[in-house]
């Protein structure tokens with residue numbers, strides 16, 4: 001076969017394509033465990049922070065020490081529709097995102113409730129309970145919903161009254177850098193601390209405001225400052241909070257928890 005044979009050119013191109021696809025596949029498969037380990041560690045970091053258990057010398061903390069703190073948390077799976085803990089699912093292995101695409105373990109969200117624009121959701125979610133002795137101190141719940149361009153994933157920690165926000169985090173999103181990504185700014189997230197979800201009449205009042213929230217205003221208890229140039233993402237955040245704390249989200253579970261306070265398992 002001569003060098004200018006078209007058959008040779010095709011063979012060279014096919015061989016190069018085959019070699020490249022093998023290299024990419026091997027790299028993807030062999031890096032997967034590292035990616036998974038990184039994802040688990042990243043989540044653990046967020047949850048430990050939300051639990052209020054991150055030591056002041058966090059930079060000096062080894063990965064193992066952080067994972068030890070995380071694994072000591074009281075993780076439990078919730079049956080969202082039943083509004084109760086689901087004891088038959090293991091919180092360590094349960095994967096809410098996988099469950100959300102499994103017809104057996106997910107439900108369609110009725111349009112009138114689907115303010116977070118999710119379409120479906122898992123029937124179960126993992127909550128993390130933080131204890132102070134025998135007293136519940138915080139509960140951390142997963143939340144997600146549609147922003148402007150992407151699904152935003154986060155967690156909210158509630159204080160023991162199950163109404164006051166102790167902390168929030170958004171650990172994954174694909175919004176525009178400098179605009180929608182402002183939801184990940186620690187200074188903005190710190191403004192959620194102390195805000196309440198429901199008012200005394202039971203109305204879900206929490207929202208991201210349309211401007212700055214005047215500290216002395218009646219709304220200050222429930223509202224967080226707007227994000228400049230990112231109203232669409234901010235509205236998505238308000239909507240996802242409304243979904244997850246609404247009657248199709250965690251509201252039945254939180255009502256049940258108020259009526260039947262949990263008991264520390266390993267006391």
Ligand SMILES: Cc1cc2nc3c(=O)[nH]c(=O)nc-3n(C[C@H](O)[C@H](O)[C@H](O)COP(=O)(O)O)c2cc1C
Pocket residue numbers: 148149175176177179180181227228229230231232233234
């Ligand atoms: C290329 C491009 C990307 C944008 N990305 C976002 C975004 O990620 N989040 C967002 O809320 N607004 C984004 N916007 C702006 C929105 O279209 C809209 O103008 C903005 O949310 C309004 O916020 P404001 O009321 O604070 O001005 C983007 C606009 C453009 C042109």
